[in-house]
Amino acid sequence: MLDKLLHTPEGVRDIYNHECLKKLTLQERIEGVLHRFGYQDIQTPTFEYYEVFNHERGTVDTKEMYKFFDRDSNILVLRPDITPSIARSVAKYYKSVTLPLRFCYTGSTFRNNESLQGKLKEVTQQGAELIGDDSSQADAEMIVFAIECLLEAGLNEFQIDIGQVEFFKGIVEEAGLDKQTEEQLRLLIDHKNFFGIEDLLSKHDMSKEHKEMFLKITELFGSIEVLQQAKEITTNERAIKALERLEKVYEFLCYYGVEEFVSFDLGMINQLNYYTGIIFRGYTYGTGVSIVDGGRYDSLLSQFGKDSPAVGFAIVVDELMLALNRQNIEIETIYTNTLILFKEALTKTAIQLTQHLRGQGLKIELQKLNDNGTLEDYIQYGKQKHVGGIIYINEEETVKIIDLETNNTTEAHLSDLIGKEQ
Numbered sequence: 001m002l003d004k005l006l007h008t009p010e011g012v013r014d015i016y017n018h019e020c021l022k023k024l025t026l027q028e029r030i031e032g033v034l035h036r037f038g039y040q041d042i043q044t045p046t047f048e049y050y051e052v053f054n055h056e057r058g059t060v061d062t063k064e065m066y067k068f069f070d071r072d073s074n075i076l077v078l079r080p081d082i083t084p085s086i087a088r089s090v091a092k093y094y095k096s097v098t099l100p101l102r103f104c105y106t107g108s109t110f111r112n113n114e115s116l117q118g119k120l121k122e123v124t125q126q127g128a129e130l131i132g133d134d135s136s137q138a139d140a141e142m143i144v145f146a147i148e149c150l151l152e153a154g155l156n157e158f159q160i161d162i163g164q165v166e167f168f169k170g171i172v173e174e175a176g177l178d179k180q181t182e183e184q185l186r187l188l189i190d191h192k193n194f195f196g197i198e199d200l201l202s203k204h205d206m207s208k209e210h211k212e213m214f215l216k217i218t219e220l221f222g223s224i225e226v227l228q229q230a231k232e233i234t235t236n237e238r239a240i241k242a243l244e245r246l247e248k249v250y251e252f253l254c255y256y257g258v259e260e261f262v263s264f265d266l267g268m269i270n271q272l273n274y275y276t277g278i279i280f281r282g283y284t285y286g287t288g289v290s291i292v293d294g295g296r297y298d299s300l301l302s303q304f305g306k307d308s309p310a311v312g313f314a315i316v317v318d319e320l321m322l323a324l325n326r327q328n329i330e331i332e333t334i335y336t337n338t339l340i341l342f343k344e345a346l347t348k349t350a351i352q353l354t355q356h357l358r359g360q361g362l363k364i365e366l367q368k369l370n371d372n373g374t375l376e377d378y379i380q381y382g383k384q385k386h387v388g389g390i391i392y393i394n395e396e397e398t399v400k401i402i403d404l405e406t407n408n409t410t411e412a413h414l415s416d417l418i419g420k421e422q
């Protein structure tokens with residue numbers, strides 16, 4: 001019983017004190033980038049009808065969703081991903097808009113993944129969606145955008161892996177694979193499980209060339225040369241077009257000067273099913289999972305009634321925090337709280353000073369000195385809470401000001417702090 005009262009379920013956690021301030025500071029910085037790119041904030045509900053996320057939409061597997069019922073027995077889902085919600089919302093409110101729309105968001109997503117993986121089940125995502133632009137320049141914009149967010153977070157060693165789902169789909173179509181085999185193959189290729197692929201293909205009737213192609217896909221990762229190598233293994237029109245598109249995107253990325261952060265991986269295919277073109281994931285050391293996920297999803301909005309191409313990405317803030325921590329990269333936080341500590345007899349003075357300083361926009365925590373407490377106790381208390389300084393009122397006219405960063409103590413007249421009019 002006590003266990004459940006004090007603990008959170010596996011995969012979710014409390015974020016408090018300094019860590020919470022750091023997370024919010026990081027989010028603010030990323031939000032700054034999202035706005036610098038001209039994206040507008042949007043908020044959608046944390047839970048929605050199951051239909052918004054069901055299998056046809058191509059988000060995560062149904063098994064990974066938290067489902068529950070409303071009073072009318074409709075099935076609701078805690079959003080596993082924010083992109084389908086944005087697609088729904090945009091289809092509803094911007095149905096007839098043909099020019100591009102740019103939205104950004106910050107919010108929790110929930111995935112009921114297997115506990116064994118040790119992954120968080122609730123994470124904060126910060127993302128952006130560009131709707132109504134099917135160009136390769138738009139693809140590049142999203143990748144640059146993600147890179148800028150990571151740089152702003154203070155990360156400098158990371159990589160954005162770029163893939164293209166059409167490359168794989170083109171070859172699958174040509175090889176005549178059924179849906180189930182395609183699904184199995186996607187997983188095996190994504191895990192670069194060479195022997196698994198060999199085994200699966202040996203059970204299927206297909207040409208030797210196609211078998212070799214599928215095996216080769218697992219090796220198609222690395223720098224831009226990979227695209228040339230990929231062109232040499234196939235003549236499939238759909239696959240070639242996918243590669244040409246990536247070449248174009250790369251050209252734009254070079255204009256932006258961010259090519260050092262990107263690499264290609266044509267075996268990266270096991271992502272969300274709604275992706276229809278370029279896909280990308282950001283990795284860094286210190287976390288085994290991706291810190292950025294994104295891609296083009298040109299047929300998702302039409303499922304909600306608005307025929308429009310789209311591309312986007314999301315940063316998994318919690319994973320990014322973990323990586324920054326493990327890489328000893330500090331998220332600079334500024335402690336602006338001041339603690340006004342007073343003796344009971346001086347309550348009126350303390351309240352007046354507090355009101356005055358809060359009125360000037362300062363962040364004031366007001367606390368009476370405990371009968372058996374000492375100033376030293378409160379200095380320790382303030383330091384633990386990362387308070388910037390203490391104003392100690394223990395006399396009528398003068399106060400002690402203690403800077404908790406430098407431990408410097410000065411005295412000041414109350415009238416100087418409150419102002420002449422008092």
Ligand SMILES: N[C@@H](Cc1c[nH]c[nH+]1)C(=O)O
Binds near residue numbers: 294295
């Ligand atoms: N919603 C995707 C990321 C994304 C945003 N836009 C496009 N893709 C995810 O949760 O992985």
